[in-house]
Amino acid sequence: EAQVTQNPRYLITVTGKKLTVTCSQNMNHEYMSWYRQDPGLGLRQIYYSMNVEVTDKGDVPEGYKVSRKEKRNFPLILESPSPNQTSLYFCASTILGIGELFFGEGSRLTVL
Amino acid sequence: KQEVTQIPAALSVPEGENLVLNCSFTDSAIYNLQWFRQDPGKGLTSLLLIQSSQREQTSGRLNASLDKSSGRSTLYIAASQPGDSATYLCAVSRTGANSKLTFGKGITLSVRP
Numbered sequence: 001e002a003q004v005t006q007n008p009r010y011l012i013t014v015t016g017k018k019l020t021v022t023c024s025q026n027m028n029h030e031y032m033s034w035y036r037q038d039p040g041l042g043l044r045q046i047y048y049s050m051n052v053e054v055t056d057k058g059d060v061p062e063g064y065k066v067s068r069k070e071k072r073n074f075p076l077i078l079e080s081p082s083p084n085q086t087s088l089y090f091c092a093s094t095i096l097g098i099g100e101l102f103f104g105e106g107s108r109l110t111v112l
Numbered sequence: 113k114q115e116v117t118q119i120p121a122a123l124s125v126p127e128g129e130n131l132v133l134n135c136s137f138t139d140s141a142i143y144n145l146q147w148f149r150q151d152p153g154k155g156l157t158s159l160l161l162i163q164s165s166q167r168e169q170t171s172g173r174l175n176a177s178l179d180k181s182s183g184r185s186t187l188y189i190a191a192s193q194p195g196d197s198a199t200y201l202c203a204v205s206r207t208g209a210n211s212k213l214t215f216g217k218g219i220t221l222s223v224r225p
Contacts, residue, residue, distance in 0.1 A: 004155075033213070042217035043156075043201070058212055090155055101146060101203075101213070103155035 006104035023091030030096040032074040036087040081111040118216035133187040135202035
């Protein structure tokens with residue numbers, strides 16, 4: 001089954017404690033992206049990647065890092081989480097040329 | 113900078129009604145436009161994708177149109193059902209592809225039995 005898998009789905013952490021949200025897709029997609037969704041602000045792009053070792057900033061990259069060492073994986077790293085990073089995070093993937101976008105189920109992160 | 117607007121933010125209709133959801137964007141140099149559905153607490157599911165060279169796409173009771181020159185897209189839902197209740201988002205990608213998508217904030221639809 002074609003899918004984008006995110007882990008963890010729910011996480012409560014404390015300010016400053018490094019964490020990683022993993023994202024994996026099984027569709028051999030070149031393009032992968034991370035979004036955060038906040039009430040009243042909608043979906044905003046954090047980072048995206050067009051292929052292995054190729055990443056670029058989205059609209060709200062501050063406080064986040066990503067890496068793309070393998071085609072199927074695109075982890076999101078919060079080196080020193082802060083409360084303003086409390087949000088619902090989505091990973092998505094598609095073919096190169098941005099076709100139909102496939103989303104993961106989301107990861108709800110709370111930073112205390 | 114591309115801006116995508118969806119108005120109204122919420123809509124409530126009786127079951128069986130045909131309805132139109134609107135999406136407007138400020139920069140007509142788009143690569144494609146997608147409509148998504150999001151159920152509470154869930155990820156987004158792609159409903160329809162319209163390439164910039166196309167005028168419309170259809171899937172079942174859904175029909176999406178695109179007018180690049182006026183910066184508008186509409187999602188038409190025929191014979192609405194309670195199961196259609198969800199948030200509907202549109203998103204546009206820039207010309208040149210392989211780049212950022214800009215999302216609207218969505219329209220929360222409630223279909224009353």
